[in-house]
Amino acid sequence: MSIVTVQLGQCGNQIGYEVFNAICNDFHSTHGLCSKKENESYQEACKERFFSEEKTGVPVARAVLVDMEPKVISQTLSIAARSGHWRYDHQSHFCQKQGSGNNWANGYSVHGPRYRDVIMNLVQKEAEKCDRLSGFFTVMSMAGGTGSGMGAFVTQCLRDAFPTSFILNQVIWPYGTGEVIVQNYNSVLTLSHLYQSADALLVHENDAIHKICAQLMNIKKISFRDVNQVIAHQLGSVFQPTYSSEGASQYSRSPLGDLMESLVPHPEFKMLGLRNIPQMSENSLTYSTFTWPGLIKHLRQMLIANAKMEEGIDWQVRPPLPGHPVPPKASPNKALHFNTSIANLVVLRGKDVQSVDLGGFRDPALYTSWLNPQEAFKIWKTPRAFNKYEKSASLVSNSQFLLKLMDNIVGKAWNMFASKAYVHQYTKFGIEEEDFLDCFTTLEQVLSSYASL
Amino acid sequence: MVPSTPSLAVGRACVSLTRTAPGTRGAGLSEAWFGVGGASPSPVGGGGAAAGARAPLLTAPGAATMTQSVVVQVGQCGNQIGCRFWDLALREHAAVNKKGIYDEALSSFFRNVDTRNGGGDADIHKGKIFSLKARALLIDMEEGVVNEILQGPLRDVFDSKQLITDVSGSGNNWAVGHKLYGYQYREHIVEKLRRTAEHCDCLQCFFVIHSMGGGTGSGLGTFVLNVLEDEFPEVYRFVTSVYPSGEDDVITSPYNSVLAMKELNEHADCVLPIENESLFSIVSKIHQMTSSGKLGSTVKQNSLLTSSAGSIKTEQEKPFDAMNNIVANLLLNLTSSARFEGSLNMDLNEISMNLVPFPRLHYLVSSLTPLYTLADVNVPSRRLDQMFSDAFSKDHQLIQADPKHSLYLACALLVRGNVQVSDLRRNIERLKPSLHFVSWNQEGWKTGLCSVPPVGHSHSLLALANNTCVKPTFTELKDRFMKLYKKKAHLHHYLRVDGMEQSCFSEAISSLSDLIEEYNQLDATKSAPGTYPSRLKIAM
Numbered sequence: 006m007s008i009v010t011v012q013l014g015q016c017g018n019q020i021g022y023e024v025f026n027a028i029c030n031d032f033h034s035t036h037g038l039c040s041k042k043e044n045e046s047y048q049e050a051c052k053e054r055f056f057s058e059e060k061t062g063v064p065v066a067r068a069v070l071v072d073m074e075p076k077v078i079s080q081t082l083s084i085a086a087r088s089g090h091w092r093y094d095h096q097s098h099f100c101q102k103q104g105s106g107n108n109w110a111n112g113y114s115v116h117g118p119r120y121r122d123v124i125m126n127l128v129q130k131e132a133e134k135c136d137r138l139s140g141f142f143t144v145m146s147m148a149g150g151t152g153s154g155m156g157a158f159v160t161q162c163l164r165d166a167f168p169t170s171f172i173l174n175q176v177i178w179p180y181g182t183g184e185v186i187v188q189n190y191n192s193v194l195t196l197s198h199l200y201q202s203a204d205a206l207l208v209h210e211n212d213a214i215h216k217i218c219a220q221l222m223n224i225k226k227i228s229f230r231d232v233n234q235v236i237a238h239q240l241g242s243v244f245q246p247t248y249s250s251e252g253a254s255q256y257s258r259s260p261l262g263d264l265m266e267s268l269v270p271h272p273e274f275k276m277l278g279l280r281n282i283p284q285m286s287e288n289s290l291t292y293s294t295f296t297w298p299g300l301i302k303h304l305r306q307m308l309i310a311n312a313k314m315e316e317g318i319d320w321q322v323r324p325p326l327p328g329h330p331v332p333p334k335a336s337p338n339k340a341l342h343f344n345t346s347i348a349n350l351v352v353l354r355g356k357d358v359q360s361v362d363l364g365g366f367r368d369p370a371l372y373t374s375w376l377n378p379q380e381a382f383k384i385w386k387t388p389r390a391f392n393k394y395e396k397s398a399s400l401v402s403n404s405q406f407l408l409k410l411m412d413n414i415v416g417k418a419w420n421m422f423a424s425k426a427y428v429h430q431y432t433k434f435g436i437e438e439e440d441f442l443d444c445f446t447t448l449e450q451v452l453s454s455y456a457s458l
Numbered sequence: 459m460v461p462s463t464p465s466l467a468v469g470r471a472c473v474s475l476t477r478t479a480p481g482t483r484g485a486g487l488s489e490a491w492f493g494v495g496g497a498s499p500s501p502v503g504g505g506g507a508a509a510g511a512r513a514p515l516l517t518a519p520g521a522a523t524m525t526q527s528v529v530v531q532v533g534q535c536g537n538q539i540g541c542r543f544w545d546l547a548l549r550e551h552a553a554v555n556k557k558g559i560y561d562e563a564l565s566s567f568f569r570n571v572d573t574r575n576g577g578g579d580a581d582i583h584k585g586k587i588f589s590l591k592a593r594a595l596l597i598d599m600e601e602g603v604v605n606e607i608l609q610g611p612l613r614d615v616f617d618s619k620q621l622i623t624d625v626s627g628s629g630n631n632w633a634v635g636h637k638l639y640g641y642q643y644r645e646h647i648v649e650k651l652r653r654t655a656e657h658c659d660c661l662q663c664f665f666v667i668h669s670m671g672g673g674t675g676s677g678l679g680t681f682v683l684n685v686l687e688d689e690f691p692e693v694y695r696f697v698t699s700v701y702p703s704g705e706d707d708v709i710t711s712p713y714n715s716v717l718a719m720k721e722l723n724e725h726a727d728c729v730l731p732i733e734n735e736s737l738f739s740i741v742s743k744i745h746q747m748t749s750s751g752k753l754g755s756t757v758k759q760n761s762l763l764t765s766s767a768g769s770i771k772t773e774q775e776k777p778f779d780a781m782n783n784i785v786a787n788l789l790l791n792l793t794s795s796a797r798f799e800g801s802l803n804m805d806l807n808e809i810s811m812n813l814v815p816f817p818r819l820h821y822l823v824s825s826l827t828p829l830y831t832l833a834d835v836n837v838p839s840r841r842l843d844q845m846f847s848d849a850f851s852k853d854h855q856l857i858q859a860d861p862k863h864s865l866y867l868a869c870a871l872l873v874r875g876n877v878q879v880s881d882l883r884r885n886i887e888r889l890k891p892s893l894h895f896v897s898w899n900q901e902g903w904k905t906g907l908c909s910v911p912p913v914g915h916s917h918s919l920l921a922l923a924n925n926t927c928v929k930p931t932f933t934e935l936k937d938r939f940m941k942l943y944k945k946k947a948h949l950h951h952y953l954r955v956d957g958m959e960q961s962c963f964s965e966a967i968s969s970l971s972d973l974i975e976e977y978n979q980l981d982a983t984k985s986a987p988g989t990y991p992s993r994l995k996i997a998m
Contacts, residue, residue, distance in 0.1 A: 015803055075524060075562075076799050102660035103525045106807030107904075150808075182886055183903035184802065186812040186868050215880070227880035229801040229907075416993065417901070423991035424898040426815035426867075449996045 006139035006258045007054055008244070009131045010068040011159060014105075014152025015077045016177050017144040018070055019229065022081045023237035024144070025066045028055055029091045031241060031392045038356055038390040047389045050246035050256035056091065057134045064091045067135065069127045070098035071159065073105045073116055073151045097131060099124050105150025109191040110434035112154020113198070117162075125162055132167070140171030140204075140261035142244075147195045148179035148188035157198040164202040171261035174203045175240065178210040178410065187427050189418035194436070196411070197444035200275060200451065204265045207277045208407055209236050213313035220316055222286045238392060239281045242399040243352050247385035257385070267383040268348045268403045270376060273454050278406030280307050281399045282315050290393060297361045300398050304351070305365045311344040311406055324370035345458040346372050346404035348381045354397045355390035373458050408455045415448050524562045525662035527793065527806070528654050529594045530682055533628075533635075533675025535700050536668040537596055537603045538778060543667070543786040544592050544615055545769040546913075549760075550790055553768075553913045554798070560587045563797040567593055568615075569657055581657055593658065595620055595650055597682065599639055599674045600627040619653065622646055628673025632714040633955035633962075635677020641957070643678075647685055655690065662796075663694040663806045665789060666726075670718045671702030671711030680721035687725045694806055696792075697726045698785060701857070701931060703735050704938070710948050712938035717962065719935070720969040727810050729821050730788065730922075731931060733857040737781035740764070743853065744780075744829050761831035761914030763787055768913060787912065788824055788856065791920040794874055795908040801879070804872055804906025812904040813868045813924045818973060823861060823923045825854040831915045842877065842917065846885035849921040850893070857931055864927035865984045866895045870904040872920040875911030882907065894984055926984075929977040936970055943967070 012021030032051050037044045056064035066085070070093065072078050078100045086092045099120065105112040132138050141163050145152030156174075163172055176199070179188045199206055214235050218227045222235070249257040257263055269275055282304050283295055303315045310322040322342050349371075353361055363384060372381045391397050421427065422441060432438070531540030551564050560570040560582065568590040570582045582588060592615045598604045601623050608616065622643055628635040655661050664686050668679030686695050699722065702711035722729050741764050748757050760767035764780035795804040814820045827848040849871070852860040873882060882905055895902050912918050942948065943963065952958050 019801070074803070074805065076803065080799060103662055104803070104805045104807065106805060106811045108807075108811050150811075180883065181901065182883070182890070183901045184905055185808075186899065186902050186904045215883070219880070225880075226878045228878040232879070416990075419993055420990055421898045426898055427811075429817055430811050430814070445994055446996070449994045453996045 006137040006260075007057075007067055007135035008139050008142050008261060009128065009135065010055075010066070011128065011141060011143045011163070012068060012070045012081075013143060013145040013156040013159065014072055014149050016146035016149065017152045017156070018072055018077050018081045020175075020177070020233045020236055021068060021070070021144045022085060023230075023233040024240050025055065025068070025085070025091060026088065027234070027237040027241045027392065028245065029064070029088075031245060033090065034390075034392065036390055036393050036395075038395065039388045043387075043389055046256060047246050047387065053136070054139075054244075054246065054260070057094075063089070065094050066091060067131055068093060068097065069124070069131055070100075071124055071151070071155065072100045073112070073155070074103060075100045094131075097127055099127060105154060107148075107150045107185050107187060107191070108430055108434065109150060109154035109157075109187075109194045110431040110436035112150045112152075112156070113158045113194070114154075114435040116151070116155050117158030121158070121162055124159060125166055128163065129166070137258075138167075138170055139259050140173065141167070142173050142175060142261075143203075144175045144177075145195075146177040146179060147192040148177075148185040149191065152177075153191045153195040157195050157202075160199055161202045171265055172203045173261055173264070174199050174206045176206050176208050177236075178208055178212075178414075180211045180215070181413070184211075187430070189414050189421060190427065190431070190441075192414050193418045193444050193448060194441075196451075197447040200447060203275065204261075205269050205275045205277050205403075207279060207401070208410075209239070209279065210313070210410065217284055217314050221284045221314060223289070224286070235284070238284070239279050239399065242281050242354065242391055242397055243279065243401055245354075245387075245391060246389075247352055247354070247387045249383070249385045251384075256387070263383075263385070264350065264401065267350050268401060270348065273451065274347055274403055276403070276407045276411070276451070276455070278402050278404065279399065280304065280313070280402070281397065282307070283394065283397065284314065287393065295396050297357065297396060300396060301361060301363060301365065304398050304400050308346065308349065308366075308400060308402055308404065309344055309371065310342075311409075324368065326370070344405045346381070346402055347458065348372070348376060348383075348403045350383045350385065350401040352399040352401070353384065353386040355388070355395050357396075358386040358388055361386075405455055405458060408452065411448065411455075412452055415445065415452065419445060524566055525660045525796065525805075526566050526593060526658040527663040527665055527796075528651075528658070528661065529567070529592070529665045529667065529789075530597065530651075530686075531594065532597045532666065532668040532679035532682060533672055534598065534600065534603050534669075535672070536666075536675045536679060537598055537607065539667050539698070539700075539782045539785045540594065540596065541603075541607050541610075541612060542766070542779060542782040543789055544594070544612055545766065546783065546786045546790060548590070548615070549769040550913055554910055558587045560584060560590075564590070565659075566793065566797045569593060590615060592616055592620075593654060595622070595647075595654060597622045597647070597674075597678060599624040599635065599678065601625060620650065622650065628677060629951075630671075630708045630710055630714065631673045631951055631955070632677035632710075632717045633952040633958040635673040635675075635679070636681045636717070637677070637955050637957040639674070639678050640681035644681075644685065647682060648689055651685070651689060655693075661690070661693050663696055664690070666695065666697045667785075667789075668697070669700040669702070670715040671700075671706050671708050672714060675700075676714040676718040680718045680725075683721055683725045694810055695725065695727045696730070696806065696810075697722060697728070698730045698732060698789065700732045700734065700785075701935070703733060704934065710942070710951070712935060712942055713948070713952065713963075715935055716939045716970055717966045719932075719973075720966040723818055723969050723973060727820060728814065730792075730824050731821055731857050731928065732785055732788075733931065734781065735858055736856050737784050739853065740784060740829065740856075741780045748830065758831050758914045763826055763829045765914075784826065784856070787826055788920070790912065791826060791872060791874065791918065792922075794910065794912070795872055795906045798908050798910035800906065800908035800910075802905060802907040804870070804904070804908075808904070808906075809870060809922065813870055813922060815867055815899070815924070816976070819867060819924060819976060821924070821928045823859055823925055823928055824856050825849045825851075825921045825923075826856070827854055827919050827921075828915070829854075842881055843885055843888070845917070845919050846871075846889060849919050850889060855927075857928065859925070859927035859930065861923045861925040861927045862893060864894070864925050864929075865981055866893055866899075866902060867924040867926075867980065868899060868902040868904065869893075869895075869924070870906070870922040872906040872908065872922075873917065874908045874919075875915060875917030877907065877917045879907065896980060897983060897990075926977045926981050929974060929981070932970060932974050932977075936967065936974065939967060939970075 145156035246256040312318040668675030
């Protein structure tokens, strides 16, 4: 089954390109470390999932590119075509002349409705190219105007037009210290709206990825390209083909469905975080070896202590001991030490995946009590190594990972809203103060729910 | 419907950081474009791009073009600055566009017209550059400056249909400019604006350039601003205003400025105030540095913020040219991210969105760094960081102001050239502690990264600050106004103009006072500790 990707705005298009590129590179990788048959299976599944066949033999990404100004899409289309290994369908894009001006209201209330039909037509065409549609993957930032505002609108349209398909929003959290001054408003508006239409939101934070680039990848002068490549690697490590159940003989046909089923048992809880281990520069990779126990131990502690990467993990944090009374409800303002999960998914790729012991992740102490631990924890795996990493493990978690982050953004946005700064820019396009209040209310609700886990 | 135009192979030449040899000043530019012969543009192919060079930009089929901007230059000062702007704009594009292809970046400010067959005024949207015409309107009630432009080396860039001139000038009288000439020329102005707008596929912004202290720029300039709002309400209005100094030799400049301020308050989206004293200091500073012998020979001449080197202008530089070049560079940098690609684009509508938290507080203090580049291309990051520091020093601001000691409402940094997000972040973190931001916008930074540097530089920075440091400019203006107004000095010159009444004055000063008061209130919050409003409580 196939996934159609909708790339929205500058960020969405830049990252979308890196994702397809990473997937394609992995597809061609000669370091699969598995049998030829296995590799062929993998490639076939990957292709079906992300690319459609073309007469020329060059795979065409299953994607729709949307932006309100032309420069980024123009660049994206041409860089992809130049690679020779894959390309976009050059008909499958939509752009206008003038951007959204970082104005969520402009993206949502003006551009969205105005161009809805054209864009949904393009999506429909891509969907029809798929033998079977697994669902949609949208890529967008929260800080700007098009990805965020128009992205929210498009997500709604997807939901309306494809009520039975899965929708996963890949959302980029902006740097804490501004890229855009009104980013907190745009983020609050985006999150609250996506919550209504998407099945889940998978979040990447620029700050966290930036640190990974600096400390793990050892990049001196970090560019957005570097950041985007790390994100692409992390996404690829989850969404490349895997066997999603024990004893499965075929690569999973429905990755999005599996993901939602495992991780989103309740519509109030849709925020997913992603961690990947190990991460390092290509140079270091050739000299490093890893053991599964080491990787799993680190990954588990990253979950428990809410660490963003494998360095600087706080090993003091422990899950509450069984038999002891449940700790009192933590308010969102108190620094949470232990990260409670609703559900987790670990993806393993590479050498000796069969032998990996994941008992540590089945510990009931990690989870809330709603699901029994067997249901709360799922494993996907494949012996086929990913992107030159002999062994790699990823964690997708529905937990309190994003609680503090969200709380921060809502706090800052509220603080600004109290002074009414910039609100006139939004009311100009039809987003009124009441709309803001509704969004704040929605998010406070979500925060409250996650805090009380 | 997605437009289905045939595939445009609009090639964009590689950005080369090597400079054209000295001696090709002016002539080089002409040859590069105006002398391009029959060679047809070769289709842009793929293949490996040379290291460091930027690969050509293919325009995808059906892709939309970018937006356009129109410059409206009014009065003597406005036209002199405007003239420098067009000259440097051509220089900038020539440096990037080696093949002489009319590309989208050029189209933001220039039309491409085939003048060979005479009479044909149709725009040519792609292919070779024939004759570039500025998207501009030149307005002056005296003929001197505009005539000079039309006889000078830039004459081909403008056509007579873009001009509105008169003979007698406005006598340094805002009322004459605004009420008399405004009324007289309104239709003319509207008609020419319409025509200019029609040549634009997607008009995004009007840039008005004028001075505040005189009669035409100040009076007629603000009249045009009103017209722009009435006729083109959707198009942004960015105004570059040169404010008079205390020692201005035009006695009535305070009147003219305050009367103009009311218009700016009400009808501009963003105002970039400029003070001649600041421009003069910067010019002196550059002059000192480059002729002191210490750096002299190693400075790249065309990198000077004040330089006309490499542009068409070959004759003796006029005394104001250096100062006006600074303002021209301001406008080029402001629009760079809209014209050229980058990893984090910053369009003009984003500037307005992020820097104007309340409608009337739209005055942006600007600074440009570096002032010059040394020939040494290997720039250690220390020098890069110095560029960021300088942007916040009071010596680099284009008005007499010290943003560091006042309160920031918002700040934008537009970086050009070989600078990455980590450089940007490092410097913001470094400088943040020494700056005061208003409590509700503690992280009030808007950033942009444009890949194409200005001519002669490997990187540059434009900082735009919405900062209360602009207040002294206004309070001094108010004081000078009151000094005259109390004595009713020269008032009769204004009141005898048809349509002008005493209430115009009282409303204007009231508008200015209100604005000052808004800044006062914000300043008051600076010392008070920020009290954070309590969050919404959710019933569980």
